[in-house]
Amino acid sequence: MENVLEVKGLTKQYTKVLAADNVSFEIGKGEVFALIGPNGAGKTTTIRMISTLLTPTAGDASVMGHSIASEPDKVRECITYLPDEAGAYKNMKGIKYLQFMAGLFCSDIEEIGKCVDRAKELCQLGDRLNDKIGSYSRGMIRKLLLARSVMTRPKLAILDEPTSGLDVINAIEIRKTIKRLAHEEGMSFLLSSHNMLEIEFVSDRVGIITKGHLMVTGAADELKQRYNAANLEEVFERVVKQNEIH
Numbered sequence: 001m002e003n004v005l006e007v008k009g010l011t012k013q014y015t016k017v018l019a020a021d022n023v024s025f026e027i028g029k030g031e032v033f034a035l036i037g038p039n040g041a042g043k044t045t046t047i048r049m050i051s052t053l054l055t056p057t058a059g060d061a062s063v064m065g066h067s068i069a070s071e072p073d074k075v076r077e078c079i080t081y082l083p084d085e086a087g088a089y090k091n092m093k094g095i096k097y098l099q100f101m102a103g104l105f106c107s108d109i110e111e112i113g114k115c116v117d118r119a120k121e122l123c124q125l126g127d128r129l130n131d132k133i134g135s136y137s138r139g140m141i142r143k144l145l146l147a148r149s150v151m152t153r154p155k156l157a158i159l160d161e162p163t164s165g166l167d168v169i170n171a172i173e174i175r176k177t178i179k180r181l182a183h184e185e186g187m188s189f190l191l192s193s194h195n196m197l198e199i200e201f202v203s204d205r206v207g208i209i210t211k212g213h214l215m216v217t218g219a220a221d222e223l224k225q226r227y228n229a230a231n232l233e234e235v236f237e238r239v240v241k242q243n244e245i246h
Contacts, residue, residue, distance in 0.1 A: 002029045004156050004188040009059030012045050019045040021212040030186040034203035042212040043192045051081040064155050080154040084161035090134035105152045115151040123147035139170030159191040175202045196232040208239045215239050
């Protein structure tokens with residue numbers, strides 16, 4: 001399988017905190033990789049380094065062969081990043097927001113139109129796109145943001161807590177969209193979530209990080225078998241506790 005992302009020894013040292021320590025993993029084309037861990041484990045730091053928002057202290061990562069250290073601009077052309085706290089312009093209509101964002105990434109009117117049409121199909125907001133975003137529910141905003149993130153067909157979509165705070169129906173719809181984009185269109189995903197049910201449903205492989213160390217990677221079923229666990233929550237608990245002991 002062709003690797004879209006290769007992470008090699010990625011490390012981030014703050015003044016007194018080693019937030020990420022020699023983190024290495026890869027993501028293949030059309031693969032959904034979930035990076036999970038306790039609060040403060042190094043997930044967001046790792047994601048932000050890959051997204052070129054933070055500079056690594058050591059190590060490197062490459063997206064489609066482009067280094068985050070030496071070719072950040074090339075990396076940004078290949079990725080999209082949707083942080084947990086992302087918002088949209090509340091006084092802007094949904095359709096105007098999509099057109100505005102498409103204009104930041106696309107060079108001509110025809111390309112902008114194609115991106116907006118794709119986003120409209122993905123978000124499934126229909127006539128509500130003609131309303132101001134300030135009138136949207138949290139679920140509607142998240143659907144709009146996800147559609148905005150993937151409308152340009154990035155090679156790698158990086159999503160931090162993609163369904164945080166959503167009701168069950170909206171969360172399921174977003175998970176299904178992610179799986180379809182990966183498995184039918186070949187888009188690769190790096191996502192982080194505290195919802196283990198979500199991780200089991202949507203991911204092809206999982207990496208568990210704690211105290212800055214990537215402890216284990218593998219498919220959810222493989223990890224459950226390896227740790228003799230009934231579900232991914234039990235795997236998560238055992239991996240984290242083992243690291244606390246050592």
